[in-house]
Amino acid sequence: MSEYLDPTDSVAVPRKTAPRPSSLDGKTVTLLDISKAKGDHLLDRIEELLRERARPKAIVRKRKPTFARPAPDELRREIVGATDVLIEALAD
């Protein structure tokens, strides 16, 4: 904005998504339940399908304390340090 002051925070940069893996074989996959009703049903089925169709090194299940808030930092650190792929279930 040349004549007017900018009401946005121009410092904030859009975040990029991580590169997608070409295969799930040999990867550690984390399934994150955000604590919405029946999210675990969806992730149970996804876990079944992953075991049927791919050869992941491990499938790890994690759960947010509440869907109403972002994941706590500690949980994020646990996931980031130990997984190749993250699948998050919204459900309802």
Added chain:
Amino acid sequence: MSLADPELTADAIEELYARGVTDGLPVVPPTRERVDRAVAAAGRDAAELVALVPPNYGRATVEKIAVNAVMAGCRPDYIPVVIAAVEAVCDDAFDLHGVSATTNAPAPLVVVNGPLRGTLEVNCGAGVFGPGWRANATIGRALRLVCVNVGGAIPGVVSMSTLAHPGRYTYCIGEHEEASPWESLAVEHGFARGHSTVAVLAADAPLGVYDQRSRVPEDLLATIAASMAVIEHHKMTHWGDTLLVFSPEHAAIVGDAGWTKADVRRWLWERLRRPVRELLPGKDGGDGLPEHVLRKFKDPAHDDTPVPKFRAPENIKILVAGGTAGRFSAIVPGWTFSKGSALVFRQIRTR
């Protein structure tokens, strides 16, 4: 370019709309001169960081807040109120990340208490939730613009509310302290009478309660309780902070009978409990008690254990507002799941 020229002002309004920084209504062009006046009224350094605004954690400096407040149409002397409201919604207890991103419909409601309510002419009387008062219209609007422009809560992109509600344009009221039989919301929460404060609640639209005929507290509160029972849905339980806005006439019925706010809260909380067997999912509607709660009962279909609508009586927050004629009150449901958002206060600092 002179902003006194109506044609150019119209162009400025179009340009700002095209940049996606408005709420869809025309905004006041944030010229350096106007913003400087607003910053001066704040009495704080323009570069001072007030808060990081979720979900993008943009930097809300005094100047950024002033730019958005100017656009919203605020008078410079409203700026301290807007700054306090930004501080309040960015408190972790408010959970602005969730409020701004949820598919549910909350908008931050700002309640102004204390001497500044009168000085700034924040409406607390007739038509309190409605249009006609600059302070109410623009303070709430400024907060919304900060949430979008600094916080990144762009509707349909980051802010995914299915329905939202008109309070997302502006949602700001004063408490009609002079017409209340009780201490104000702010004093009740530990602030001194001489202090001015904002309280923010992640709130649904107000639900009016009509009761012309009750003359004793028990009758009036029974009417109000029945309307509170359907917050979110009729089987929602363990709900959190919610505002009960008594009109002066309704407040007098309860206050004249000697009931305190604590008495009202306790009565409503007890009344708003239902047995487990009436709260089952699939009975009188698909929704109901969540699985992790149902698991606690051996035979939920026949269990009489009372389950409260609100987690505690203290979650029912009471204030008085509105015109002195009319037997209407309003319930303003919070978006207040367990571990979610809560009512947050901030003192308004003026220098």
